[in-house]
Amino acid sequence: MSDAEIEALGRKILAAQPYSQSLGTKIVSMGMGRAELCIPIHDGLTQHLHMVHGGVIATLADMALAFAGGPIMGEGAVTQEFKINFLRPGKGDRLIARGMVVASGRTQAVVRADVFVVVAGEERLCATAQGTIAAVKTS
Amino acid sequence: MSDAEIEALGRKILAAQPYSQSLGTKIVSMGMGRAELCIPIHDGLTQHLHMVHGGVIATLADMALAFAGGPIMGEGAVTQEFKINFLRPGKGDRLIARGMVVASGRTQAVVRADVFVVVAGEERLCATAQGTIAAVKTS
Amino acid sequence: MSDAEIEALGRKILAAQPYSQSLGTKIVSMGMGRAELCIPIHDGLTQHLHMVHGGVIATLADMALAFAGGPIMGEGAVTQEFKINFLRPGKGDRLIARGMVVASGRTQAVVRADVFVVVAGEERLCATAQGTIAAVKTS
Amino acid sequence: MSDAEIEALGRKILAAQPYSQSLGTKIVSMGMGRAELCIPIHDGLTQHLHMVHGGVIATLADMALAFAGGPIMGEGAVTQEFKINFLRPGKGDRLIARGMVVASGRTQAVVRADVFVVVAGEERLCATAQGTIAAVKTS
Secondary structure, eight states, X not given: OOHHHHHHHHHHHHHTOHHHHHTTOEEEEEETTEEEXXXXXXXXXXXXXXXXXXXXXXXXXXXXXXXXXXXXHOSOEEEEEEEEEEOSOOOSSEEXXXXXXXXXXXXXXXXXXXXXXXXXXXXXXXXXXXXXXEEOOOO | OOHHHHHHHHHHHHHTOHHHHHTTOEEXXXXXXXXXXXXXXXXXXXXXXXXXXXXXXXXXXHHHHHHHXXXXXXXXXXXEEEEEXXXXXXXXXXXXXXXXXXEEOSSEEEEEEEEEEEETTEEEEEEEEEEEEEEOOOO | OOHXXXXXXXXXXXXXXXXXXXXXXXXXXXXXXXXXXXXXXOGGGBOTTSSBOHHHHHHHHHHHHHHHHHHHHOSOEEEEEEEEEEOSOOOSSEEEEEEEEEEEOSSEEEEEEEEEEEETTEEEEEEEEEEEEEEOOOO | OOHHHHHHHHHHHHHTOHHHHHTTOEXXXXXXXXXXXXXXXXXXXXXXXXXXXXXXXXXXXXHHHHHHHHHHHOSOEEEEEEEEEEOSOOOSSEEEXXXXXXXXXXXXXXXXXXXXXXXXXXXXXXXEEEEEEEEOOOO
């Protein structure tokens, strides 16, 4: 697949995910082994200290891992496991996550993703994740 | 704090989290070093394969970790890091997560959480997580 | 396989691992989905603060994961990934690790392992790990 | 501290770690927020399939994390937790690990480390790790 085909497939999958839609998730850019996604921050995504809920950050990291690693193995890929370290409170205008495949085989890809919070146009690293994306047979 | 005071504090914090509210998160039970939370499953929480989005499962796991580990260190606790393995597709009536502190010190607690999907009244293990909850000074 | 056959296979594999032998690793007990291993502590296993080196603790955790999860999938199993939290300095007479399978499929098992340090006959939780053991075709 | 002072401190600490010495661990290079270490591969470090034992790879990753993240917080730093994905069998002449700090605060650093196996002079990514290094008071 070309990068354009990968991004088109990614947009089709994202549009078919009700939960990702409700978060306002958008694909910024995708290509073989990489994905950049973003979520605009609003009060509905916060916790009791008025910061973005860690679950939103983890969800965006998970999606960046899966959208970076999935196309290498075909449409039916799922996150098998991941680990995330939270580095900074999620306060700002939007979240951006960039996933990048570290290594991949026939049935699995190991992927990293960094999540940034954008404050007044400046990106600040907010969380970093590492995980495994596994192919699933959907036929 | 007594278990009743811990649960009351947990309910107060949860009620003040707009994002947790939008997911329909409820506290089933809390006590010192343990928390059980649930989220009813509906179409709005799914991904493109009609299963609960992994981000919802990760978010509930994160909350079970934080609500189990937080009260040991006071109100201002946050998830510092966690790792989650997905074990089974999230298809069913609701998600239940149970967090339990494994070890704790003055500034941190290491916690485990299991997430179950409830299908026709039967719990099936859906994901398992392990992470660190850290005290934060809110004053 | 019976528990006795599993333990016999485990002892055969352990005996064929030069590195595990050099650490003094011993199998205490094995069965389907569980393994208990130990390593006697001596000065050669320490770091500069005279505690057991974290690498030894991680190695024993890794082995407990693999020996608990491996027999479910046949002889050729390897650790695909794991996460470990260190909870207490490794000071004492010996390390004991207990691995237990949380969930398993045809090609993978998700496993937890606790590592204890034994001090004057008393076990103290020293580290806790969670990981994935994957089947490999050795033929 | 200058990079030269950091490397000198690292060599002093490594020389005082009996276990790291028994593995043949050497510091290739260190600086603020980064460390490169290596271990020559020999039969004594293998498991039953004649590959480097995963515990050795995990130990070298752990050391690269700690030696990269430790100097930022002073001499008394320990690995609090880490996660590792194994990507390729450890077969070759030596292991090289490179740790790099991703983010750091007053009491903690989040660090990544890649472990390579060197085969006929060529580096191949063998494992990748992410973890937290915490300051400890040694006085």
